[in-house]
Every structure is written in structure tokens, then in C-alpha cells.
Amino acid sequence: MAKNTFNLNDYFDEKASNLDPTAEELKNESLFEYDNFRQPATVSGLASVAQLVKSLLYLQPGTYPDAPSMGIGIENYLFEAMTKETLTDLQNKIREQMRTYLPSIYIQDLVVKKIENQSLRNTIGIGFQISANGLEKTGQFFLLLEELPETRELISQTIV
Helix, strand or coil, X not given: CCCCCCCHHXXXXXXXXXXXXXXXXXXXXXXXXXXXXXCEEEECCHHHHHHHHHHHHHCCCCCCCCCXXXXXXXXXXXXXXXXXXXXXXXXXXXXXXXXXHCCCEEEEEEEEEECCCXXXXXXXXXXXXXXXXXXXXXXXXXXEEEEXXXXXEEEEEEEC
16 A cells, blocks of 8 residues: 655645645745735745745644644744753654655754743744755754743744
8 A cells, every 4th residue: 555645745735736835836935914005024044944844843743634644833842841851852853853854855964952041931943954956055954942931932033
């Protein structure tokens, strides 16, 4: 029995025609917001890859019935104790999810660490060194994710 693969890009890009993002699809990724000219905001290149990875991080497993194991559910990690085991588990989950759902994005290096800060909130820094179909060369980007315990919200910043 052949294993069905599922790609996150299919849910976010109506133009996706196969299960692996092509160079054309990595040119523009929707941000689900509008630019200054009231047009749908998009990003391209490495920022597009970062957006796809961020979407996979935020997605809760079980959200899509066709792919119940898709998603990392980063909020669950931020609201628990930041132990070495938790960070290692998160790093392994990121690698496994990207291998399964974003197979054209190759992780060359991945660093997940707790960021110490003055606010005493859980903050995670995730650094990616990647190559991908559609990118001319390898690139790196960083995600900073922080919990707001009073509202159980998550704030993030992407640095490309």
C-alpha cells in the first residue's frame, strides 16, 4: 500500500499542482494580510520558505482530517517547562515534519534553544540553514517565538 504524502503548500496556495513546492510556487507565499495598496501581501524566495515553515510550526496536529499528524503545535512547547529534553523533542519534531510535509526544503542545520530574557516569559529561538528547490543558494532564517502567559497567546518574529 503506497503511503500518501501531503504538502502544507496545497492548503495555502491554490496554484499548487503537485505535492512538492516548485521554484514557481516558492516565488510568492501569501501572508493572509494586505499591503499598503490593499492587495494580498506576499513574500518570495527565502522569506517564502520561512513562511511555509512558520505555518507548519503554528499548525496544531489534527487540524486537517486528511493529514491528522501534520503540524508541530509550537504553542504546546512554549507553555511547558523549557528543559533540554523539550528542546530536543521540538528539534526532532521540526525535522520530521519538514521531511514529511515540506520535502523540497532541505535542513542543513537546525538550532533550537531557549532564549533568556528580562520578561521571564518562555522564548524559543529557532535557526535554520536550508536549501530548497527554487532558491538559487542556501539560506538561513531565524524565528523567535515568545509566550504571553496571561492570554496564552504566541508572538513571533521572523528574521531573514
